Amino acid sequence: MSTSPPSRRVSAAKRNGTVGRESKGGGLSSLFIGSIIAVVIAFLVLVTVAVDAFSGGSGTPAAAPSTTDTPTAAASTPTTAPATATTVPKQSPTAATTAEDGSIVLPCGNILVPLDKQHKLTADCAPTDLVTVKGGTQLRSEAAGAFNEMLAAASKAGFTLYANSAYRSYAEQASTFQYWVNTTGLAYAERTSARAGHSEHQLGTTADVGARGLELEAFEGTPEAAWLAANSYKFGFIVSYPDGKEGITGYAPEPWHVRYVGKDVAQKVHDSGLTLHEYLLR
Numbered sequence: 001m002s003t004s005p006p007s008r009r010v011s012a013a014k015r016n017g018t019v020g021r022e023s024k025g026g027g028l029s030s031l032f033i034g035s036i037i038a039v040v041i042a043f044l045v046l047v048t049v050a051v052d053a054f055s056g057g058s059g060t061p062a063a064a065p066s067t068t069d070t071p072t073a074a075a076s077t078p079t080t081a082p083a084t085a086t087t088v089p090k091q092s093p094t095a096a097t098t099a100e101d102g103s104i105v106l107p108c109g110n111i112l113v114p115l116d117k118q119h120k121l122t123a124d125c126a127p128t129d130l131v132t133v134k135g136g137t138q139l140r141s142e143a144a145g146a147f148n149e150m151l152a153a154a155s156k157a158g159f160t161l162y163a164n165s166a167y168r169s170y171a172e173q174a175s176t177f178q179y180w181v182n183t184t185g186l187a188y189a190e191r192t193s194a195r196a197g198h199s200e201h202q203l204g205t206t207a208d209v210g211a212r213g214l215e216l217e218a219f220e221g222t223p224e225a226a227w228l229a230a231n232s233y234k235f236g237f238i239v240s241y242p243d244g245k246e247g248i249t250g251y252a253p254e255p256w257h258v259r260y261v262g263k264d265v266a267q268k269v270h271d272s273g274l275t276l277h278e279y280l281l282r
């Protein structure tokens with residue numbers, strides 16, 4: 001599946017900085033006036049850049065790539081950004097806030113935030129402690145340790161599991177959702193894929209588990225899926241979208257999709273009989 005590289009914008013300072021060089025004056029006075037104008041423009045640009053830098057606080061600059069795992073993408077300059085990227089604030093709030101469209105924007109970094117059709121993360125929210133797990137994708141360090149522990153236990157039970165997809169950046173999720181819209185149509189995509197910002201995969205704690213090359217729908221109904229459903233909570237993972245709960249979670253069953261919440265919380269969710277969605281919102 002193709003993913004879009006992160007959007008990068010040519011800075012206004014860079015573009016405007018070249019303006020002075022291309023002016024062609026007729027005489028000395030026009031050259032002098034042109035020089036003055038160029039100096040004034042350069043000064044205004046510098047002030048603008050300085051104000052931007054300080055108003056950004058401690059967050060990531062808007063032009064920085066939002067992913068940590070696609071260094072080659074930095075060289076390209078795509079002209080289109082994800083369609084929904086402009087609807088969320090650039091900076092993550094420190095507490096949940098309500099956006100203009102009624103969705104709830106969550107603070108970044110809390111692994112226990114509810115993520116659904118209404119709750120979302122900002123575009124710049126990305127983990128900084130990702131490590132690669134079996135299957136070649138990435139999870140946050142603690143979740144990766146628990147994932148490896150779970151895979152070892154599965155192996156003892158005779159099942160060879162791996163992650164066919166784990167961390168996905170906001171931009172990658174935008175591409176993923178669009179892929180499913182193009183492939184299956186909007187209505188089905190809404191049931192089976194999250195819009196950018198709304199995916200548990202952006203947390204870096206969620207993995208789609210595969211086995212024997214069987215991934216996504218092909219994983220459904222396998223003995224591996226049954227093992228995962230019965231045992232994942234012991235390692236801190238919960239199957240987020242169980243069978244028969246689409247009315248609550250908003251998503252069709254995904255027996256392959258597990259989210260790490262820590263062993264204590266996972267045990268409580270398991271004991272409660274609630275979906276993870278209900279437990280986190282209760």
Ligand SMILES: [Zn+2]
Nearest residue numbers: 201207208257
């Ligand atoms: Zn998933």
